[in-house]
Structure formats: C-alpha cells, structure tokens
Amino acid sequence: MPFYTIDEFESQILNIDVELNLLNNSEDTQIDLYDDEAKEDRREYGVFVFYQNDIDGICSMFILEHHKKFRSGLKLRSYPINSESDIYTYIKKELSMKSAFPTLNGDKYLRVVLLGINGWNDQILYAIKLYFLNLLPEEYKRLLKIAVLTTTRPLSFFNTTHNDEWYFFLQDESDIIREIQQEELQNNNNVVISGIYKINSTSSLVESVVDCVNECDKAIVIFANCIGILSNHEFNNNYNINLTTQIINNRDKINSLQGGPYVKYDTDKLLTPLITLSSFEESLKISPYILIYDPNIKDETLSEIRIHCNLKLDEYTSQFTNLPPSKQAEVLQSLKKKLEVTKNKNQLLWIRRTITISSLDVMYIILSVQMRSFYSINVKNDNNDLIITDFLYKILIERVYEESGYDKGILIKLKNYTIDFIQYIYKLTIDVGYSELLVTTIYPTYSVTLACHLNFISYLILSIYTKRKSEDKIDNKNLLLFIKNPTSTSTGTEKTNGTSGTNSTSSSKDDSAKNSSADNNNAYVIFGYNSETSRNNGDVWPLVFKSVAHENRNFLLDGLNPNILYTKLNDVTFIRNQIVNNLKIVLKIQYQTNEESNTIDPSELL
Incomplete structure (x- = not known):
C-alpha cells in the first residue's frame, strides 16, 4: 500500500x-x-x-x-x-x-x-x-x-x-x-x-491533524507542540532554519483561540518567541495537565482545587511570592498532595512552583543552558546565531530577581546538580582523538541507556573537548561514546512511563524498568553521535553499526535505536578498531558517490 x-x-x-x-x-x-x-x-x-x-x-x-x-x-x-x-x-x-x-x-x-x-x-x-x-x-x-x-x-x-x-x-x-x-x-x-x-x-x-473538543484542549496541545519542536532541535542535531517561524506560528495560533488569553508573551524578556504561562493560577484555568502531566489527575476547576487545599487567594495566585518562606512551603506541600506529584515521572512541562528534580529530562536542559551560555560568553560569534535555549536561562535569572527563597533554592540545587554531574563524568573519561572523530569512555554510577540522554551527554562531551582543543583548530564532528554501565541488577536509568493513554496499566512502568536490567548485562553500550545531521549530511553511525552487527555476532543492534550498539566484549581497542574500520569504508563510498567531495581522502579524516 x-x-x-x-x-x-x-x-x-x-x-x-x-x-x-x-x-x-x-x-x-x-x-x-x-x-x-x-x-x-x-x-x-x-x-x-x-x-x-x-x-x-x-x-x-x-x-x-x-x-x-x-x-x-x-x-x-x-x-x-x-x-x-x-x-x-x-x-x-x-x-x-x-x-x-x-x-x-x-x-x-x-x-x-x-x-x-x-x-x-x-x-x-x-x-x-x-x-x-x-x-x-x-x-x-x-x-x-x-x-x-x-x-x-x-x-x-x-x-x-x-x-x-x-x-x-x-x-x-x-x-x-x-x-x-x-x-x-x-x-x-x-x-x-x-x-x-x-x-x-x-x-x-x-x-496538525488533532481536532480538539474545546479551545482549552487546543491551547495545551499547541503548547506541547512547542516543547516537542525544541526537543527535536536540541537532541537530534539538526539545524532547523524554520524553528523560530514554527514557534511564532504556534504563538499566533494560541493567541487566536477564543476564551483566552491562555498564555502571556513578553518579547522584552525572551530571546526566542516561546509561549510561556503567565501564572500558576492561569495555567490551572486551562487544565491541571498543563502544570504537570499525571494520568491520575482529573479535570477539576481552579476553585475546586483551591477549596480542597483550603487556600486563600493570595496563597494561590502570583502574590504567592510575597508570603514568608515557611508559608510558601506549607502551600506547596498542600498542592503537591492534591496534584499527586510523584518522583521519577517524565514531565511534559516544568512550571515554577513544581519541584520534581529526579530525572535527566530536567538535567540535560539545564546542562544545555550552561554550555550554551558559557560558549556564547567565551566565543565570539559574528553571525549572532539564535541560541535556542537562552529562554530557559532567562527564566532562571528572572526567578532569582523575584525575591522568592523557594525559587532561589531551585536554582542553587540545579546548579549544584549540574556541576556535580559534569565533574563526575570528566573524572572518569578516557579519550582518543582523531582529526574528526573523538572516542570517549564513561563509567556512570547509574545505568544510562536512553538515546535522548546519550545524545545530550555526547553533545556535552564533544562541546567541551572541542572548546579545550580550540587552540589546535580541531573541529570534531563525530563522537564514538562507550558507556560502561554498572552491572547491578537494580536500575538507575530513567525509564518511566511518562504519559499513559486511557485504560493503560501501571505495570507498563515496571516492565520498562525491568528491561533496563537486561541492558546492564552488556559489557558496553556504544553510542554514535554526529554534531551535524541534515538531509544532505545524514548521520552515518546507524549504517556503520548495522555493518558491524552483520559482520560480528558479538554486536547487537537495537532496531528502535539505530545509533546504539550493544556488546558483551570487554576489549575496547578491538571494538574501536572494528567500528572505525567500518566507518572508513562507509565514508569512502560516500565520498566517491558525492561529486562535490570526491577530492577529499576519507583516510585523512580518521
């Protein structure tokens, strides 16, 4: 068909x-x-x-x-x-x-x-x-x-x-x-x-094809679309020239909905035209789902939630920041119980008054903000390229100026987690550099197997390495990442249900967690990363890994994650040689079929 x-x-x-x-x-x-x-x-x-x-x-x-x-x-x-x-x-x-x-x-x-x-x-x-x-x-x-x-x-x-x-x-x-x-x-x-x-x-x-029963649903659908667009740009390495246009179009669509305004947009505070919620109260007027997506939350009105928690108006609106820190904590605890905010749950959105820092889904966004802000400060950029994640940095800084002890606590905790995470990784890395290929091994204390997490960790490593070697004018575009996960049967990977459809069972979460223990039985998880992928310059790692797995049964390719290769072998040198040799073959054929690049000898790249 x-x-x-x-x-x-x-x-x-x-x-x-x-x-x-x-x-x-x-x-x-x-x-x-x-x-x-x-x-x-x-x-x-x-x-x-x-x-x-x-x-x-x-x-x-x-x-x-x-x-x-x-x-x-x-x-x-x-x-x-x-x-x-x-x-x-x-x-x-x-x-x-x-x-x-x-x-x-x-x-x-x-x-x-x-x-x-x-x-x-x-x-x-x-x-x-x-x-x-x-x-x-x-x-x-x-x-x-x-x-x-x-x-x-x-x-x-x-x-x-x-x-x-x-x-x-x-x-x-x-x-x-x-x-x-x-x-x-x-x-x-x-x-x-x-x-x-x-x-x-x-x-x-x-x-683009979802028809909603009301405009409130449509508002949060468009908002979720913005998060998906930014995620795709950040974690798939594709420079999307239409990114700003897509976000602006979504802003216009959500502002044209009847019954609004559903969002507040401030061009003076944001470098990118991202839709942001105006307040905790207004977000709940749309739907409890827009605060945090939890399958257990039922559609309840703003007044029902406030009455149930026995809160006054100033405890539930933007005047919340004027309350003493002890009262803020009391109010937040009451709301948490009502909204059933649990740990280890993938969040659709991260709103100011919700603190659930248990997943790398928050971590890698903050890491990205720090890396991008560091890069923009220390590297002169004549092109003034749009830094997509600057809006997150702006929001974090605005929180500090709100004189809210709760918000300052979030920022301090995020920074500490970020610094610890970076320092821990780079104490335990071994890198072998080629002219356009970096091979790195990490030894995390928790199991890391999710492709999106590996993708961002690879971006972070490659960015820091490239910055460190900038005086040598080395521009690494490819990374071969070896992950030596812990062999314990307990799972530390962030494999959670996230969302769940109607009539879905809670056992899905348990099954997903059990699968990660099977991944721990592999000696190494190998991830191929390319910093530049587009229609004209695709990611060749899936082809390389497919070739390696075909030649040697000691390697296993995951059909749903073509950039990930599993092996029980412990000889890193042998594994690296197998992969690099296949990479050379793929690049050689690719350059031979590309008339614009046929003057480059691929053997010089590795």
Whole structure:
C-alpha cells in the first residue's frame, strides 16, 4: 500500500466505526446487525500506541490523547518504549497472562500505531502484527492496520517501500515524492550510501491533524507542540532554519483561540518567541495537565482545587511570592498532595512552583543552558546565531530577581546538580582523538541507556573537548561514546512511563524498568553521535553499526535505536578498531558517490 500524508491519518486510522459499518453491510459478514451484544462488542475495538519514551514522543502521545475521537469514547491504550526489547517484553507478558488465565478476555485493537520511533525493522513490525492479529475474531482480522508515524528519514534506510503492508504517514506530498525517489536510488546497483536524519518533530505532525473538543484542549496541545519542536532541535542535531517561524506560528495560533488569553508573551524578556504561562493560577484555568502531566489527575476547576487545599487567594495566585518562606512551603506541600506529584515521572512541562528534580529530562536542559551560555560568553560569534535555549536561562535569572527563597533554592540545587554531574563524568573519561572523530569512555554510577540522554551527554562531551582543543583548530564532528554501565541488577536509568493513554496499566512502568536490567548485562553500550545531521549530511553511525552487527555476532543492534550498539566484549581497542574500520569504508563510498567531495581522502579524516 502507498505512503500516506499526515492529513489522511484520521480517515485511515481513527475512523474505525466507518470500517466496521462497511464490514457489517458486506455480503460475506457473519455478524448479526440486530444483536445488541455484538453492537456492544464493537465499542471494545480501539487504538493501541507504542510511543518513543523521549520528550518528543511524550508530547506526541499527549497531543494525540486530546483528539476528539478519543475524548468521545474511542478506546486508546498507550505503552512507552525505550528499546526494541520493550515491545517483545510487552508481548511476552500479555501472552503469559493469557496462558495463565485462558478464559480471560483480553483487549482487542484494530489499529496499532508506532509513534515517534527512531527506527524499526521488519521483524518488529511482523511480531506486532502477529500478536494483535491473533486477538481479533476472524471476520475482523482484515481491518487490522499497523501504522508508523515518525519523522526519521529516509524510510528506505530501514528497508521500507511504498508497497509494504505497513501504513507510513509522511509530512506532505513532497515528502512522499522524496521517499519514493530515495527508494529507487537504493534499488540501483550504484547505491548511494547516506545517513538518517529528522525532518521535524513528530509532535508537530500530530498537532496538525488533532481536532480538539474545546479551545482549552487546543491551547495545551499547541503548547506541547512547542516543547516537542525544541526537543527535536536540541537532541537530534539538526539545524532547523524554520524553528523560530514554527514557534511564532504556534504563538499566533494560541493567541487566536477564543476564551483566552491562555498564555502571556513578553518579547522584552525572551530571546526566542516561546509561549510561556503567565501564572500558576492561569495555567490551572486551562487544565491541571498543563502544570504537570499525571494520568491520575482529573479535570477539576481552579476553585475546586483551591477549596480542597483550603487556600486563600493570595496563597494561590502570583502574590504567592510575597508570603514568608515557611508559608510558601506549607502551600506547596498542600498542592503537591492534591496534584499527586510523584518522583521519577517524565514531565511534559516544568512550571515554577513544581519541584520534581529526579530525572535527566530536567538535567540535560539545564546542562544545555550552561554550555550554551558559557560558549556564547567565551566565543565570539559574528553571525549572532539564535541560541535556542537562552529562554530557559532567562527564566532562571528572572526567578532569582523575584525575591522568592523557594525559587532561589531551585536554582542553587540545579546548579549544584549540574556541576556535580559534569565533574563526575570528566573524572572518569578516557579519550582518543582523531582529526574528526573523538572516542570517549564513561563509567556512570547509574545505568544510562536512553538515546535522548546519550545524545545530550555526547553533545556535552564533544562541546567541551572541542572548546579545550580550540587552540589546535580541531573541529570534531563525530563522537564514538562507550558507556560502561554498572552491572547491578537494580536500575538507575530513567525509564518511566511518562504519559499513559486511557485504560493503560501501571505495570507498563515496571516492565520498562525491568528491561533496563537486561541492558546492564552488556559489557558496553556504544553510542554514535554526529554534531551535524541534515538531509544532505545524514548521520552515518546507524549504517556503520548495522555493518558491524552483520559482520560480528558479538554486536547487537537495537532496531528502535539505530545509533546504539550493544556488546558483551570487554576489549575496547578491538571494538574501536572494528567500528572505525567500518566507518572508513562507509565514508569512502560516500565520498566517491558525492561529486562535490570526491577530492577529499576519507583516510585523512580518521
């Protein structure tokens, strides 16, 4: 079946009732149209979503949940995934439960969506299809659709073609044309080796087709889209020239909504046109979800929350900062209990009065702010490039000037955590430099396996190393990061549920945590990082890792994270040589097929 544009997502994936009606009206159906029980059973068929458990994936899932179809009763269940093993673990667990309780009727789904994933392979997709197909009655099996909604390109890198049985939703018609052209190039004898890249944030694609039941929902959907856009820019290394335009467009859209204003925008205080909430009170007027996304929070009005906590107006509005520190702590404690803010939970947004510093999702943003501010102070930039994360730094500084002891405490704690984190990493690093490749080994005290975290740590290491070697005019663009995770069975990795769809079970979080212990059994986790990726300059590490894993069975490639390679080998020198040799081969072929760069000898780069 052909590729689809994102505009067709609702008609192809969410219009389940339409297809069920067509099936019931067909001549070969065996369903009794007058059977009330059969009609009731039809309501049980819904949509299951595996979503990438990073910021963009969480935002995408958050946005999708606000679609009017799901608000109107269409069943939705979501499950966060960090690696390929998470999908197999989920299937294995469900099959074990079915085996233990044969009479138990499990949930049935006519649609399965892989949302915001970084990679895939046929084995994963067929395993998903086989499992969900076996849950359906015979007459409904023809309606099952496996959809992939991702901004990772090109699709042909993962052996995907427009004739596959999977439903791939692309940005627009031009995106489809490019993918078909790339597919044809891959089929030629003179294969053009290229890397992968991200064309946009997945949350932007989802937001463009989500119809909300009210404008309050639309406001927080647009806000979440902004977070996804910034996350995609920060952690996928792609310079997005349309970034400012996208944020401005979102600001205009949210300001045009009826019933507002939902946000306050101050051009004098922010270097980037980012949407910011005006106050704690106004954020809750939109929805409790905009404070912190917690599946346990119910839609309650501002007055209900204030009355429940027995708070006065000055204790619940912007006058909160005028209260004594002891009273501030008392008020915050009361609100925490009501909003059920828990530790180790991925946050969609980080608002001033909420302190939940338990995840690297906050840490790497602050690290990025410090690195960017340090770089901008110490390095003259004639081009005056827009520093995307400056808005975070501005917000932090504004908090200090508010004369709030609580806000100062947050800033001090964040700075201390940041300094400790940087110092600890660089006490235990070993680097081997090439002219355009840096090889580094880190020994974290906690297990680090999430691709988004590894991506930022790599950015941090490469930035500091490049700055340190600036006098030698060395510009490292590639990093090969070896991670020697602790071998303990306890998990320190930040594998949490984040968001959860309707009727999702809390056990998903436990399963995700258990999977990380399997990663600890590997001697090394290897991560390939490229500081510059775009359509014309893709990331070649996935191709290199795929080649290494094909040649040597001691290496394992994760289908959902093509930039991560696992191995049980302990010989770092041997591992490095295997990877570097394959990198040289890939670069050599790439330069030979690129007429603009055929004068460069790739052997001189390494």
